[in-house]
Amino acid sequence: MKSLKKHILWPVVTVLLIFIMILKSCDYSYLDAIDNMDDYTYDATFAIPLIDSRLSINDILDPEGIGAIETDEENLIWLVYKGRVFSIPAEEIFPFPDQTQSFSVEIDPSSKTEIVVEKGFLLIFSEDQYIEKIDFRRGEFNVKIENTEQLIADGFDISAQFEIFNSETESGDLIGGTVTPFQNASVELMGSSIDLGNNANLFLVKFTITVTGNGNPANAPYNINFFQSLENIKYESIYGYIGNITFPVGNTDVEINIFNNANIADIFFENPIIEIIARSSFGTPMELIFNEFYAINRDNETIPIENETITGWSINMPESLGVTAVTTLELNRTNTNIDEIMTIRPTSIHYDVTGTTNPAKDQSPNFINYDSHLSIDVELNLPLFGRVDNFELQDTIANTLEDLPENAKIEWLELKIQIENGFPFTASIDVFFLDENMQIFDRLFSEPTPLNLIDAAPTDPQSQIVTQPTTKESMIYLDENKxxxxxxxxxxxxxxxxxxxxxxxGESVKILDDYKMGVRMGARAKIKTELFGFDED
Structure with a gap:
């Protein structure tokens, strides 16, 4: 869609540009900002340079503002609002259950004192899963011998050495150990692996059983019980088939703060896009279902986001372990109701997603890491390419005049402002005065005046790009009452x-990253103050 350059957050397009600069700029070095003002020499009238700046949209971006800002190859600005949900990791979706197997061996010390037995250990799962290879992160392989009391009472001892075929420890040996009636065996599996191949959940354990002693085998043969188990297993990775499992991916809201403080307005974006990005490190076929997917506005009005794909979206599978596969779905005005969504001026998009592994249930080979996961990003991309009528924004700000000394009195204040506007918007600006109850009791401009209007720069009807900036010079006089x-x-x-x-x-315009606005401002004020008990004005 776009080759992106990252920027900081921004405060609702550029409409606050002029007054943010007037109220917040602190550059006192530009004395030529008032070079066209008359030079007054009487004591109580002061000329003060305030601003001499040439700013782009990036100079007024507010880190606490709204959305992320990105630009494309044309330098067109995009507002990007993002939400993300993470699934639980694979070891919680496909936990490895404890496994226990047992078998009996008939022993007659009078005929044989060493017996070799190969026993299959069959892994049991609740469904049709199978394991071809497992790498262990931790866990134990345990073996114990029971029902040896009579054999020992008759004067014999018994022990067994065991090893798992096609296994490997961190040191390169087979997984194995020794067990006696008095000492159970517990082999730590961290860093080990078992390769089951195509044996469908079955691996072989070789037991070499040895009977010693000069007892009397009067009660032979003896039936000795062996128990072997896999317990507390946490796998590093698994190759095989983990089955058809449905699990919650998660839910969240994508905040669209551009409309949070916007009042009466008709706003139109030429090419709004909802982009859904799935990232999966599960080596399994995967299907996603959006159980809930809707936009909501400040009045709690909701509109479902409609698209056939999101009812069963098959996403890409990584080619190998440790790789993340990315799948992108773009929703635009050709395949969803995004124009209808934008008409309610949504303040958020809500989505809730579930995932299903192996939806075809074909038992094709899978691979997963213990931390394999799935993330779903939903992005609303709004290009600053469109048109706006009567878009209203409000912001409550601190009153800096409260910082003046109590004995200082400004009798009148005159501002001279020179503006070169390279942006294709016209703004009408006013400042209301609020009392302690946050009620309006006065305003800066008591009636409509050209002084608080900033004309838009014209644009080319073909490219929708500004052709030349507009300029304006204004004098604003505030009397003592104001x-x-x-x-x-x-x-x-x-x-x-x-x-x-x-x-x-119906002409749309583009807001580009390289648009500029130049502002020069100076002030002239008459101040009355008391000096050593005298009034001077």
């Missing part, structure tokens, strides 16, 4: 309404 209201405000409410260039004619 300044007093602003000083008394507990908080300031920034309100921005914007629309894109020629949006009323």
């Amino acid at each position: 300044i007093e209201s602003m000083k008394n405000a507990e908080k300031l409410l920034l309100n921005v309404k914007f629309y894109t260039y020629n949006q009323d004619e």
Whole structure:
């Protein structure tokens, strides 16, 4: 879809650009910002340079803002909202159960004092799984001898050496040990393996049983019981067939914060995309089912996300152990109802997924690691390519005038702003003054005025890219009453309404990474203060 360059988070496109720079910039070195102002020499009037900046969208990106931002080859900006769920690991989906086998050997010391027995150990599972090879991370192979009391009472001793065919320990030997009636054998399996080949869950254990002593075999033959077991098994990897297992992958919400504080608006994205990315390190055929998949908005209105594939999505299988296979499904306006979804201005996408191993149940060979897992990413990709009408954003900000000395009084304040706008949007900006109850009691602009309008840069109708920036110079005068209201405000409410260039004619525009906006601002203020008991103004 796009070759991406990563950026930090961003605060709802670029609409707060002007006032974020006015309220937050702290560059006091640009004295030529007021080079066109008259030079006043009386004592209580001050000229203050504030801003001389040329900024791109990246200069105002807020780390606490909304979504991730990425760009493609054209430098078109994309908003990317992501969610991820991880499945439980393979050893929880396919746990290896404890296994116990037993057999009896008839012994007559008068005829034979050494007996060699090969016994098959058959692995038992609840379904039709089979193991061809297992590498152990930990666990024990245990052997014990029982029903030897009469043999010992008649004056004999018994022991058995055992070894597992086609096995290997960390040191390269066969898994094995020695067991007696008085000492059970417990062999630690960490780093060991057993290769069962095509024996369908069966491996062979060779027992060499030795009887010693000069007793009286009056009660021969003796039936001696042997017990062997695999316990507390944690595998490193398994080759075989783990069966047809359905398991929960998980559920989560993809937060789409662009609409969280957006009020009345008609917004249209040219090419919104929902991308589903499955990453699997299970060496098994796998099918995913989206049990729940819907968008929800601030009013708890929901719309199901519709697509035939997500009711039984077969994903890729890795070629070998330790490899992760990636499968991508793109939902766009040709194969899903994404346009309908965007009309409700969703604030999140919810999804709940289950996975099924070997859906065909054909017993084809599998391979898994103990930590093999499945992750499902759902990404909503919104290109800044479209149009907007009356998109409204609000943000409550601190009132910095509260930091002035108590005896300082600003009688009037005049701002001179020069703007070169290289972005294809027009913005109408106002600041409301809030009391301690967060109620509006005044505003910066008491009536509509050209002073708080910023014209959009025009765009080419074919490429939808800005052709040239627009420029504007404004003088904003605040009288004593307006300044007093602003000083008394507990908080300031920034309100921005914007629309894109020629949006009323259905013309879409693109927001590129290299668009710039230049701002130069200076202030002139008259301040009354008390110096050593005297008033000076």
